[in-house]
Amino acid sequence: MYCASGLAMGLEVELGVGWAVGLQAEPERGLEKVPERVLATLDCIGRVRVAKGAALSGSATVRTVLVTGGARRIGRAIALMLAREGWNVGVHCRGSCAEALEVQAECAAWEGRSAVFDADFGDETAVRGLVPRVVAALGRLDAIVHSASVFEFDDVASFGYAAMERHMRVHAGAATLLGKALHDHASARADTAVLVVLLDQKLWNLNPDYLSYTLSKAAMETATTMLAQALAPCLRVVGVAPGLTLPGPTIDAERFAALHRLSPLGRSSMPEDVAAAVSFALANPAITGTTLLVDGGQHLLPLAQDFSRMVSLDTLSTCQSAPIAPCFAPCSLAMQTTDSARDPAETGGQTLYLTGLRFEARVGVLDAERVQPQPIQVDAALYLGQCPLLPEQDDIACVLDYRSVRAILLEECHRGHVHLLETLLGKLCQRLQQIPGVLGVRIKITKLAVFADCEVALQMEVGRWS
DSSP, X not given: OOSOOTTOEEEEEEOSSSOEEEEEEOTTTGGGGSOHHHHHHHHHHOEEEEETTOOOOOOTTSOEXXXXXXXXXXXXXXXXXXXXXXXXXXXXXXXXXXXXHHHHHHHHTTSOOEEEEEOOTTSHHHHHHHHHHHHHHHSOOOEEEEOOOOOOOOOTTTOOHHHHHHHHIIIIIHHHHHHHHHHHHHHHTTOOEEEEEEOOGGGGXXXXXXXXXXXXXXXXXXXHHHHHHHHTTTEEEEEEEEOSOSOOTTSXXXXXXXXXXXXXXXXXXXXXXXXXXXXXXXXOTTOOSEEEEESTTGGGSOOSSOGGGOSOGGGOOSOOSOOOOOSSSOOEEEEEEOOOSSSGGGTTOEEEEEEEEEEEEOBOSSHHHHHSOEEEEEEEEEEEEOOOOOGGGOSGGGSOOHHHHHHHHHHHHTSSOBSOHHHHHHHHHHHHHTXXXXXXXXXXXXXXXXXXXXXXXXXXXXXXXX
């Protein structure tokens, strides 16, 4: 181990213009244990010298931030962006100290100070001691970005207290203790500070995978509100919730690219998007107790599984309710790529048709309609606009899944008694318009048995069709 500790030897990089970058190494291991690639980076920056007990000194007006989990992935991107913006950066790690030292060295190139701090957030004593260590090394602390995370799979069948506690300690527990310590430090110097916590868009788009992880992130999202209430005005607390941002061990590059496109904007978040949102949260003095969702709108597209658990993209569905079998004939489905003006058949756009969906529903003001369900038929057309599809995109993730449209129609029509067709049509149009990529909706509902000699139908159209 060659990470920071209270008794560590300081390695100071002199850059010749009155500022320095601090590294930490255990005295008995020294420079010979620092990876050659880190030393090469340092050689490009400036002269390295060893000074026992060296402290990082400098202007107290420079802002200082601690980025937990700053050695890898999104945390790394955040640390580097804030360094470029002039922050002194503390890089927290747990065991990944070689990578943390590399990040620290990159931060050094942006005229700021930096140090590496190793701490296990499963250990309450280590968490409580982290802010004092950062202040001792860097002189002050103005913000913490809590990006460190545990992401272990469990579900209802495999759930246990041990896994839940591991996730809770790292997420909600560490956020609470770090927030309180940061508040106390800022209050003692009559100043303000900011805590930014990294959440997950799946809190707004729940599925049953990764149960302990999700429960702990939900607790941390609640802590965002409660800490903002309890520690104002000294401390602002802001959540940032990314979408699928980087590939993981269970997602290869090809599948990641397909899943990353699965959002209303056609892309989810990139590390620099998340870092920019963090920077915005740190800079804006009017934001507290809320969360910025930075996910390309993925939270608007409910999924039955976590991204990492999708064995096949065919499992995607925008409706998680159990399917309701129609009482009569099955509906017919069609996808038309057309060329029309008001009607999609003349716009050069794409329209999904779902026709002949028959079932029973309680719709109407007549006594018979109030007492028992009556047969109706629903026909729907959804205008999707221009949807060019490349041959290599032969995947359900790249198009609107018509199964979700059918499920929404059935679910909404079975919610309970509705007096007017106009009311039911309005609800259906509203639900379908919320589907990512849908520009216009046209719904027709036909009452099949309200009269013995005729049918009654009403059609509604919303959105744009050109």
